[in-house]
Amino acid sequence: METERTYRSGRKCRIGVGIVLAACIISLGFPGIVFGVQEPNDLSGSYYSASGTVTASGPCPAWFTVLDREGTDGGHLTIELNGCTVFDYEIITMEQGAPAGFLAILEPGDYFIVWDEDPGHGSNTDFTFTNDAYEVEDLPEDGNEYIRVSRPEHDDVTNWVVYRVTESGTLTVTNTGLSEHEAIRLTRNIMRFDKYDDVPDGDCRGPGQELTYTICFDNAFGQLLADAFIIDWLPEGVTYPQGAWGVEMGDPNDANEPPFTLLPPDPGYDPETHSYVWPLDDIDPNTAGCVELTVVVNDKAVPGGVLHNVAELWGTVWVSDPNDPNMLYPETLLVARATLDTNVCCYTGIVEELFVDQSAVNGNNTGQDWPNAFLELQDALNYARSSLCAQVHSIYVAQGPYSPGDNTWDTFEIPDGVSVYGGFPKGGSDFWQRNPTRYKTTLSGRIDDTTRSDTVVTMGDESLLDGFTVTESALDGQGIYASEVDFTVANSIVVKNFGYGAFIENCNAVFQWVNFRNNEADGIRHIGEGFTLTVENCWIRQSGRYGMYSLNSTPIVFNSILSESDMANEGREGIRMINPSNQPVLRNMTVSHNRAAGISLAGSVLPEIQNSIVFHNGGESLVGFSADQAAYYSCIEDANSVNYNINVDPQFAYFDPNNVRLSPTSLCLNASNPYLDYSSQLDMDGNPRVYGAAPDMGAYEMFCDANVSHEWDLNADGVINLHEFVNFSRAWLSHDPNDPAWIADPNLADPNLSEGWYEWKHKFNLDDTGSSAYRVDLADLLIFLEEAPWLWTACWRTDLQPEMMMFSFGGVQMKSMDSVISAKAEIQTVQKKSTQEQIHHLASVVVQLENLWLAEPDIQKAIEPDLWNRFMETVYQNLYELATEVAHKK
Numbered sequence: 001m002e003t004e005r006t007y008r009s010g011r012k013c014r015i016g017v018g019i020v021l022a023a024c025i026i027s028l029g030f031p032g033i034v035f036g037v038q039e040p041n042d043l044s045g046s047y048y049s050a051s052g053t054v055t056a057s058g059p060c061p062a063w064f065t066v067l068d069r070e071g072t073d074g075g076h077l078t079i080e081l082n083g084c085t086v087f088d089y090e091i092i093t094m095e096q097g098a099p100a101g102f103l104a105i106l107e108p109g110d111y112f113i114v115w116d117e118d119p120g121h122g123s124n125t126d127f128t129f130t131n132d133a134y135e136v137e138d139l140p141e142d143g144n145e146y147i148r149v150s151r152p153e154h155d156d157v158t159n160w161v162v163y164r165v166t167e168s169g170t171l172t173v174t175n176t177g178l179s180e181h182e183a184i185r186l187t188r189n190i191m192r193f194d195k196y197d198d199v200p201d202g203d204c205r206g207p208g209q210e211l212t213y214t215i216c217f218d219n220a221f222g223q224l225l226a227d228a229f230i231i232d233w234l235p236e237g238v239t240y241p242q243g244a245w246g247v248e249m250g251d252p253n254d255a256n257e258p259p260f261t262l263l264p265p266d267p268g269y270d271p272e273t274h275s276y277v278w279p280l281d282d283i284d285p286n287t288a289g290c291v292e293l294t295v296v297v298n299d300k301a302v303p304g305g306v307l308h309n310v311a312e313l314w315g316t317v318w319v320s321d322p323n324d325p326n327m328l329y330p331e332t333l334l335v336a337r338a339t340l341d342t343n344v345c346c347y348t349g350i351v352e353e354l355f356v357d358q359s360a361v362n363g364n365n366t367g368q369d370w371p372n373a374f375l376e377l378q379d380a381l382n383y384a385r386s387s388l389c390a391q392v393h394s395i396y397v398a399q400g401p402y403s404p405g406d407n408t409w410d411t412f413e414i415p416d417g418v419s420v421y422g423g424f425p426k427g428g429s430d431f432w433q434r435n436p437t438r439y440k441t442t443l444s445g446r447i448d449d450t451t452r453s454d455t456v457v458t459m460g461d462e463s464l465l466d467g468f469t470v471t472e473s474a475l476d477g478q479g480i481y482a483s484e485v486d487f488t489v490a491n492s493i494v495v496k497n498f499g500y501g502a503f504i505e506n507c508n509a510v511f512q513w514v515n516f517r518n519n520e521a522d523g524i525r526h527i528g529e530g531f532t533l534t535v536e537n538c539w540i541r542q543s544g545r546y547g548m549y550s551l552n553s554t555p556i557v558f559n560s561i562l563s564e565s566d567m568a569n570e571g572r573e574g575i576r577m578i579n580p581s582n583q584p585v586l587r588n589m590t591v592s593h594n595r596a597a598g599i600s601l602a603g604s605v606l607p608e609i610q611n612s613i614v615f616h617n618g619g620e621s622l623v624g625f626s627a628d629q630a631a632y633y634s635c636i637e638d639a640n641s642v643n644y645n646i647n648v649d650p651q652f653a654y655f656d657p658n659n660v661r662l663s664p665t666s667l668c669l670n671a672s673n674p675y676l677d678y679s680s681q682l683d684m685d686g687n688p689r690v691y692g693a694a695p696d697m698g699a700y701e702m703f704c705d706a707n708v709s710h711e712w713d714l715n716a717d718g719v720i721n722l723h724e725f726v727n728f729s730r731a732w733l734s735h736d737p738n739d740p741a742w743i744a745d746p747n748l749a750d751p752n753l754s755e756g757w758y759e760w761k762h763k764f765n766l767d768d769t770g771s772s773a774y775r776v777d778l779a780d781l782l783i784f785l786e787e788a789p790w791l792w793t794a795c796w797r798t799d800l801q802p803e804m805m806m807f808s809f810g811g812v813q814m815k816s817m818d819s820v821i822s823a824k825a826e827i828q829t830v831q832k833k834s835t836q837e838q839i840h841h842l843a844s845v846v847v848q849l850e851n852l853w854l855a856e857p858d859i860q861k862a863i864e865p866d867l868w869n870r871f872m873e874t875v876y877q878n879l880y881e882l883a884t885e886v887a888h889k890k
Contacts, residue, residue: 192217192219193215193217193218193311193335193337194215194338195213195215195339195340196213196340197214197342198211198212198214199343204343205297205307206303206345207301207347208297209296211238211294211307211342212292213292213294213295213311213340215230215291215293215311215338216289216290217288218287218288219288223285224282224285224317225282225315225317226282227281227282227316227332228280228281228283228316229277229279229313230277230278230291231275231311231314232276232293232309232310233275233309233311234274234309235301237305238296238298238301239296240293240296241296242263242266243265243266243269245265246263247261247262247263248260248261283315299366301366302344303344303346303347303348303351303366303368303387304345304351304387304390305344305383306343307342307344308341309340312334312336312337313334313336314332314334315335316330316331317330317333317335318330343388346389348368350389350390350391351368351383351391351392352391352392352393353392353393353395353396354367354380354383355367355368355372355373355395355396356374356375356377356397356402357400358376359400360375360427361375367380367383371428373398373428377402377412378404378405384418385413392418394420394421396421397420397423397424398425398427398428399425399441400426400441400442402444403444403446404443404445404453407453408447408451408452411453411454411455411457411481412443412457412458413458413460414460414465414487415460415463416461416485417461417462417463418460419463419466420464420468421467422441422468423435423440423441424441436466436491436492440469442468442470443456443468444471445477445479445497452475453472453473453474454473454474454476455479455480455481456478456479457470457479457480457481459480459482459487460485460487461486462485462487463487464488464489465488465490465492466488467490467491467492468493470493471494471495472496473498473499475499477497477499478497478499478500478503478521478525479494479501479502479519480494480501480502482509483505483506484506484507486507486508486509487507487510489502489511489512490512490514491512494516494517494523496518497519497520497521498520499519499520500519500523500524500525501516502516502523502525504526504527504528505527506531507528507531508532508534509531509533510534511534511538512538513537513538516539516541516543516547517541519542520568521543521544522543522544522545522546522548523540523541523543523547523565524548525549525551526548526549526550526551526553527552528552528553529581530552530553531553531554532553532555532556533548533550533554533556534556535555535556536558536560537558537682537684538560538561539560539561539563539684540560543564543567545570546572546573546574546576547562547563547574547575547594548562548575549576550576550577551579552579552581553581555577555580555584556585557585557586557589558588558589559587559589559681559683559689560590560699561699562575562589562591563592563593563660564595570596571596573598573623574591574596574598574617576600576602577601577602577607578602579603580601583605583606583607584605584607585607585610586599586607586608587608587611587612588610588611588672588695588697588699589609589612589613590700591614591615591621592615592650592652592660593657593660594619596617596619597622598614598619599621600623600624601623601625606629606630607625609627609632609636610631610673610676611632611633611634611672611673611676611695611697612631612635612636612698613660614635614636615649615650620638621639622636627639627643627645628640628642628643631643631645632673633645634646634697635650635698646667650666650667650697651663651665651667652666653708654709658717659717660700661700661702661708662698662700664702664706668696668697669692670692670693670694670695670696671696671697672694672695672697673695674693674694674695678695683696683701684699684700685701687703689701691703706795707794707795708794708796709794710794712789713794714727714763715727718796719794719797720788720790721790721791728764728776728781728784730761731760731776732781733776734753734754734775734776735753735754735774735775736765736774736775737754738774739774739775753775761776764784765780766787
């Protein structure tokens with residue numbers, strides 16, 4: 001007996017018991033059946049089968065639901081893959097005893113487990129099996145939908161091991177030995193479910209062309225699937241024409257026919273989710289059928305990409321009550337899923353440039369220009385790597401944070417020969433308007449509060465990364481990784497990685513104008529005999545271990561700074577060189593303020609050090625060799641006066657590791673080797689390397705001798721602005737621990753207020769008389785606001801334009817503050833003012849401070865709101881006390 005059903009798409013297909021029409025059915029593959037899942041890829045709180053429960057957390061792949069547990073020891077099994085944890089369960093699927101080793105492939109990157117039925121599955125021998133011990137058939141390439149994995153000597157038995165399906169369809173072992181007492185088996189999927197289109201093999205579709213999807217099912221399950229429905233999640237690159245209101249024109253020659261008829265949208269289509277639903281009623285055992293849907297390719301289809309389509313079959317089945325195995329209850333489940341990729345034609349020709357902008361939400365997101373930019377960098381990289389239309393040489397990325405993905409192994413992998421540029425404004429711009437400092441473009445490995453990507457960026461051969469901030473790699477990972485490729489990183493910041501800033505193996509690597517900062521392992525680790533590490537105009541600072549570490553490779557370093565290495569206090573040098581292949585060259589370096597030794601060598605190949613400063617380090621300047629052997633025209637602590645070396649304090653303008661420029665009286669000025677070629681070199685400020693008779697030693701070339709530094713420039717950035725005020729607010733109400741009153745009465749002492757006093761907070765105790773002598777309070781604030789030369793700028797801050805200076809401290813409000821506070825011909829101390837004058841003065845200060853907080857976003861970023869509130873409450877309290885004092889006097 002046959003029945004004919006019409007589905008919402010308007011297509012008809014026969015469904016017969018025991019009869020499958022060729023036009024309606026395709027019997028290919030067994031996509032994953034998912035029992036107990038309320039939503040795809042989420043097992044949290046779901047119950048299974050007749051004999052137990054499963055507890056799961058995290059993004060679990062759907063195929064976990066076709067696993068069953070063997071073993072009678074009663075132990076617990078815990079599986080953790082990619083943040084998905086499944087533990088303490090016993091599962092018996094409805095296909096008990098099915099052959100082991102079959103698995104539907106959902107997506108590249110999915111993991112799966114094959115198991116061991118051997119009675120000795122808990123023995124140590126299980127840990128020795130490798131990928132080579134298995135036969136792999138029907139890899140997911142060329143349309144194959146499933147794979148089979150088995151031991152050659154046992155067709156239906158496998159020892160367990162975890163595999164990952166890669167982009168190329170190959171299998172990679174990722175872990176073995178899940179548990180000593182448990183084993184996992186994959187059972188064969190039950191419901192046949194498949195999807196195909198009408199595009200011939202090797203052909204493609206472009207915008208304006210039709211595409212017909214056919215989705216087929218075959219219930220070989222043996223159980224009724226009630227209230228079944230199919231949902232097709234359509235790709236953004238197709239449009240369903242009947243999903244919107246339409247018009248059907250009438251026959252102009254028929255007077256009885258209306259000129260046109262409005263056609264309502266097809267109710268099966270949901271424009272909010274861009275999906276189509278077919279209700280199928282009940283699917284009886286041994287019943288099969290198909291549905292069809294015709295769509296039109298639109299301009300959101302990426303040229304040379306694919307239209308990725310996902311179809312799902314849902315239905316209601318009776319499952320066991322986990323609290324009472326003898327009771328059954330109905331539950332709606334995701335039964336099967338099928339995917340299909342349709343090639344998109346190269347309708348725009350060969351693509352050489354791609355664009356990425358998270359703000360391009362109203363574009364087609366094809367990556368072809370700024371209005372239609374990709375929203376994510378990963379999409380652009382995948383396109384450059386795989387598209388048939390792509391001969392990409394450059395990718396341009398607008399400001400914003402970008403993540404490589406939600407898995408720890410996800411990384412931004414730059415294809416060979418591709419240059420990736422960040423620092424463009426939202427909406428895009430011409431290349432000359434790019435500004436990585438202003439338009440910060442961040443590549444972050446942060447997944448959640450506790451999880452980070454192992455590697456944020458992986459470099460390709462002859463690739464370039466330019467204009468990015470690379471941050472937050474995992475503890476055992478690195479911000480940038482490269483192996484057996486040559487590459488360049490430029491104009492970037494590599495900061496706050498929990499592992500290495502950059503880990504490089506067997507590569508010729510070039511870093512230009514890169515700031516490595518606060519990386520918890522080495523700033524740069526370079527390994528590889530015969531390979532060169534070139535570092536130009538870089539600052540490597542605050543590294544947890546070594547600033548720069550090279551093993552068997554050759555460092556070439558010019559015009560760079562290496563400071564504050566060994567933040568972990570493990571005795572690691574700023575630069576560590578072990579058995580360099582060829583002679584390392586270190587020129588115009590400043591190696592200072594490192595907690596251990598400056599430069600260390602293990603091996604017989606001596607470096608050449610020229611024009612460098614190695615001074616004020618926590619250990620010896622040089623270890624494993626001497627300045628007499630390898631240094632020339634350099635300022636090195638404890639060096640002998642040979643080879644034009646000097647052993648005198650370099651006289652940094654600021655004794656601050658954040659600024660190692662030279663003061664006008666330094667003997668390092670004009671003291672470098674005058675015979676070397678500096679024509680193509682710049683100092684760390686971007687100035688020509690020679691100014692005077694000879695270059696200066698170190699990384700900076702000083703071309704001015706006035707306004708080099710200032711005592712009020714407390715953060716040594718060359719300008720007195722809001723940053724000094726930020727530090728003042730942090731020191732607010734701090735107290736000298738040697739206050740005689742505290743010494744006389746220890747109960748008055750508060751260690752929280754005295755913390756950091758001698759390190760830096762004492763600098764803000766500007767009024768050392770009267771009640772303000774031992775603390776930072778209102779009297780200090782008024783002096784600070786009156787006497788600090790606001791907007792003073794060092795002569796070397798040529799990057800600051802005069803018309804922008806007004807914004808350095810609260811914009812227009814800063815000018816008002818100057819006019820209110822500094823208008824007096826002579827500065828008076830707080831003690832010399834009358835109480836009424838103090839009230840007026842303090843009231844003006846309160847107004848300016850409140851305006852500053854509201855108008856200056858940098859202040860809000862730099863100061864915690866609670867700290868600011870406490871600060872302002874104290875200022876208001878002082879104002880109240882002064883006003884109360886005046887009122888009492890009256």
